[in-house]
Amino acid sequence: MIKTRFTEMFGVEVPITCGGMTRVGKAELIAAVANAGALGFLTALTPGSPELLVKEIKKTRDLTDKPFGINLTILPTINPVPYDEYRRVIIESGLGIVETAGNNPQPHLPAFKAGGVKVIHKCVTARHAVKAESIGVDCVSIDGFECAGHPGEEDIGGLVLFPVTTARLKIPVIASGGIADARGLVAALALGCEGANMGTRFMATKEAPIHQKVKEALVANDERATDMIFRTMHNSSRVARNAISQQVVEIERRGGAKFEDVRELVAGTRGGKVYDTGDTDYGIWSAGQTQGLIHDIPTCMELMTRIMTEAQQIIRDRLDKMVA
């Protein structure tokens, strides 16, 4: 066991989160993460409505008695999203843990506080982390350059971003991006974080509700097999490199790309349809640089047990002996 301010705050055994992943953070995965002692997050918007989220929470609860949370990603959208309804579902669920992402969570904080819900806010810059602490969130999850999905536009590697952030905050910080094993977890703890978030690594587990071919691609790919797309639109996304992502990169390289220019390429494929169909060569799908550290498809329990065992070995049998 590794005890940190994070494990204490959230009542879990393992200082690891499986943060919100659209179309991936579903009952079967999040319950498996919980049963393995870590903290997973259902993605509120994935089921499709607040009512369906209630059902997804019930389904998860039927599979585990341990703590889990809900991710609420707040973004500007064309079709209005009933965020207040989702917030109400999260509070009334009694789970008591939410992971907010995207926009400033401030409008939702009073209700969460009143409802006894602890808030982990995901951000990608140290100054947003400082701001999040100042408005009263309980914990911050900070995403570095290596991460899958949205690393922001500042390109600060976790090795620098984590210690810069932890030095400026009093609340616990979770390191996110670039971590897939015990070595990364211990590094994160050394850098001042109280836990580590893993996304890509949890996609390559038996319980992840995604196509086997996607999992096999994560194992086959190395650390170089990602592309950063949508940089020219100030909405950078790190995705698995394939023919489609390379076409998007090329369109952006020519300069002045707009989403319209690449819409046909990504149409019907963003939002993770590839995760269901397994057509990894066609769609655009998120994956982090940790692909280079992923060599198998274990159960969540096997993965957490391995990471906890190896983390203790790194601390006791490697670092301690170097000091001795």
Add this chain to the structure above:
Amino acid sequence: MIKTRFTEMFGVEVPITCGGMTRVGKAELIAAVANAGALGFLTALTPGSPELLVKEIKKTRDLTDKPFGINLTILPTINPVPYDEYRRVIIESGLGIVETAGNNPQPHLPAFKAGGVKVIHKCVTARHAVKAESIGVDCVSIDGFECAGHPGEEDIGGLVLFPVTTARLKIPVIASGGIADARGLVAALALGCEGANMGTRFMATKEAPIHQKVKEALVANDERATDMIFRTMHNSSRVARNAISQQVVEIERRGGAKFEDVRELVAGTRGGKVYDTGDTDYGIWSAGQTQGLIHDIPTCMELMTRIMTEAQQIIRDRLDKMVA
């Protein structure tokens, strides 16, 4: 004290290197690094000729009895460089340690081996590290995305690059880029490395032979204050962000830049003239993302003492207690 395979191999007390920095790796800094127990490298080409390198080595030896090495950076140049002469000086110096960088060091290895010189090869990709081991170097120093100077074109953060590399090599690996303090050193050790290289951090020491204004700029800048330039020329360089670097970025953003297009901007300023003049707003000069972790200008001895003390505290008082 922290003992690793690196400290054992090179007979030093501190698992930290001050790798070759053109126009910065001079006698006063490298002797101070050595006297503080770490391993510094004079840059062979900075004095200007093999004969002047002999003098620089003598000057360093007059300042320290402890081990130090020579960096030999091998690059294609317009004016031929007498690499064989430099190699002879390195071997005949009896220092016994060389850091090679740039091109494949293979042509020089037989002579170094015969001369009893241990070779640390600097590289920026895991496959070059594997190649370096296969041709017989003794140690690899691997540079991640966060580093100052030349991170290569693959943009892999140290958090991922270090464990990917150490997992594939038997020889000791030194983590480079993104490290400026004890937190980063312990992270590097957790990620499987046997030591850490620091460049930007050593620039901000009392003994660094660079202008005080450059040192003060390193302290004032945060982690975001770098630009990656020359990407379009496949010769990416991470430099301190200023008006000139931003102009270069803008020229490259417009597409199809050639060195001719930016020659006037960087003319007379590359190669570190700014380090002498302190005109930090004008010239192009290297700096890494670790600027965000640098808050003072200590002596090398103060810096090494602090890092060793804090590294032991992180291992003993933080990580050990988390496991207990």
